[in-house]
Amino acid sequence: QVQLVESGGGLVQAGGSLRLSCAASGRTFSTLHMGWFRQAPGKEREFVAAISVSWRGGRTYYAASVKGRFTISRDNAKNTVYLQMNNLKPEDTAVYYCAADSGYRVPATQSDYADWGQGTQVTVSS
Numbered sequence: 001q002v003q004l005v006e007s008g009g010g011l012v013q014a015g016g017s018l019r020l021s022c023a024a025s026g027r028t029f030s031t032l033h034m035g036w037f038r039q040a041p042g043k044e045r046e047f048v049a050a051i052s053v054s055w056r057g058g059r060t061y062y063a064a065s066v067k068g069r070f071t072i073s074r075d076n077a078k079n080t081v082y083l084q085m086n087n088l089k090p091e092d093t094a095v096y097y098c099a100a101d102s103g104y105r106v107p108a109t110q111s112d113y114a115d116w117g118q119g120t121q122v123t124v125s126s
Contacts, residue, residue, distance in 0.1 A: 002026045002100045002115040009096060009120030012088055016124070020083040022098030022117060029079040030054055033101045036072060036083045037110055038094035038122075045097065045110060049083060052106045059106070066092075088124045095119040 008020040024032065035050040049072040050061045060072050071084040081098065099113035107113050 002032065002102075004098045004100060004115060004117035006096065006098045006117045006120040009122045011123045011125065014088060014090055014124055014126050016088050017084070017086045018088065018122060020085065020096055020098075020120060020122070022081045022083075024079045024081070024098075024100060027100075027102060029074075030076040031102055033103070033106050033113075034072075034074060034081040035099045035101075035107065035110070035113055036081075037097045037099060038092075039097070039119075040091075040094040043094075047110060048096070050106065051081065056106065061106075085122070088122075090124045090126045093122060093124050095121050 003025045006022045012018055033052050036048040037045050038048050039045040047063050051072045051074050052059045069087045074081045097119045098117040100115045101107045101113045
C-alpha cells in the first residue's frame with residue numbers, strides 16, 4: 001500500500017497560482033503512475049492530470065478544462081508529484097486528491113487507481 005500526503009492548498013485570488021505537492025511512501029515511487037483529481041462541492045470527483053512512470057516516458061495527460069494552465073511533474077528522487085496551477089479560476093475551487101497505481105498500464109479511470117491521499121483544499125476567489 002502506498003501512503004500519499006498532499007500539501008500546498010490554500011486560498012488564492014483568480015488569476016493567481018498555487019503548487020500542490022504529493023509525497024508518496026510505501027513503494028518505489030518511480031514505479032508508480034500518479035494522478036491528480038478534484039472534487040468540488042456537490043459534484044463528483046473528476047480527473048485533472050496524470051503522469052506515467054518514467055520508463056513509460058513520463059507522459060502527461062490533462063483534462064481539457066486545465067490544459068495549458070496546469071502542469072503535472074514528478075521528482076523521483078524526492079518521491080513527490082507536483083501540480084503547478086496557474087491562472088486559477090473560481091471554478092477550480094475543489095478538494096484536490098493525489099492518487100497512485102503500480103499497474104503496468106497507465107490508469108484509464110479513477111477507479112483504476114489503488115491508493116489515494118486525504119486531499120487538500122484549493123479555494124479561488126473572484
